[in-house]
Amino acid sequence: MIKVQSEDFNQQVEYDRLRKDPSVGAVVTFSGLVRDINQGEQVSSLTLEHYPGMTESSLAEIVKQAESRWNIIDCTVIHRIGELQLLDQIVFVGIASLHRQDAFAACEFIMDYLKTQAPFWKKETNAQQESYWVDARESDQEALNKWTGK
Amino acid sequence: MIKVLFFAQIRDQLATSELQMPSDENSNVQMLLTNLKTRDEKWNKVLSNARLMVAVNQTICNDNIDLSSGDEVAFFPPVTGG
Structure with missing residues (x-):
């Protein structure tokens, strides 16, 4: 299930949804939160922009790639x-699998791809109420490279 | 016509979120970029950003892909979600 939404989500509800099938032996979940300090700036809030349509299709493509690599x-x-x-809460990724190894790997893979391929952009507002676009991090690209063999 | 979209910093810097370009003069992404850059110095500078990303019909691609009427091309900076 893929959802792009302004509303919050509930960890327990999402976790319970992933453990309905009796063959599930492992659930790994990740959640990303709004942090107070980013790239040296004191953050007071942020706004997430996206590319409607492409956002959903790029997330579906990322999940499809994960499903082709691991047993999900x-x-x-x-x-x-x-x-x-x-x-x-900004983002949630949950994977249900037979065993933990596939669930851990797929969860990390999806986050690494999402960070560099899904069309979302963060605009932060600092303590002085100045707004600015967040720069992409080199470390996110490097995290992706471990899956692509670059 | 080709629908051209701009997101995040690129949209802010160009003060434009969407425009239409004739498909006969923009048969691939490289030509479209060249034509957009000739609009003025600001467009030239913003669209010359080496980290500019391109999506055609909502799929990330490089700039030598061919275009035809009805295609949707988006230009945006590196993504920062998650």
Whole structure:
């Protein structure tokens, strides 16, 4: 299941949704939050912009690639858009699998791809109420390279 | 016509989110970029950014892909979601 939404999500509801099939032996979940300090700036809030249509299709493509590499029984990706405050949840990835190895790997793979391929952009507002676009990090590209063999 | 979209910093810097370009003069992404850059110095500078990303019909691609009428081309900076 892939969802792009402005509303918050509930970890417990999403986790329970992933453990309905009795063949599931492992569920790995990741969630990303709005952090107070980013790239040296004190953050007070952020706004997430996206490319409607492409966002959903690129997430579906990322999940499809993960499913071709690992044994995944069920998968949930939720990404929020719009204005978010400190401590708010931004993204959720949950993987249900037979065993933990596939679930851990697929979860990390999906996040690494999402960070560099899915069309979302963060605009932060700092403590002085100045807004600026967040720069992409080299380390995110390097994280992707471990899956592509570059 | 080709639908051209701009996102995030690129949209802000160009003060444009969407425009239409004639398909007969823009038969691939490289030609489209060249034509957009000739609009003025600001467009030239913004679209010359080495990290500019391109998507054609909502799939990330490089700039030698061919275009035809009805295609949707988007230009945007490196993504920062997650």
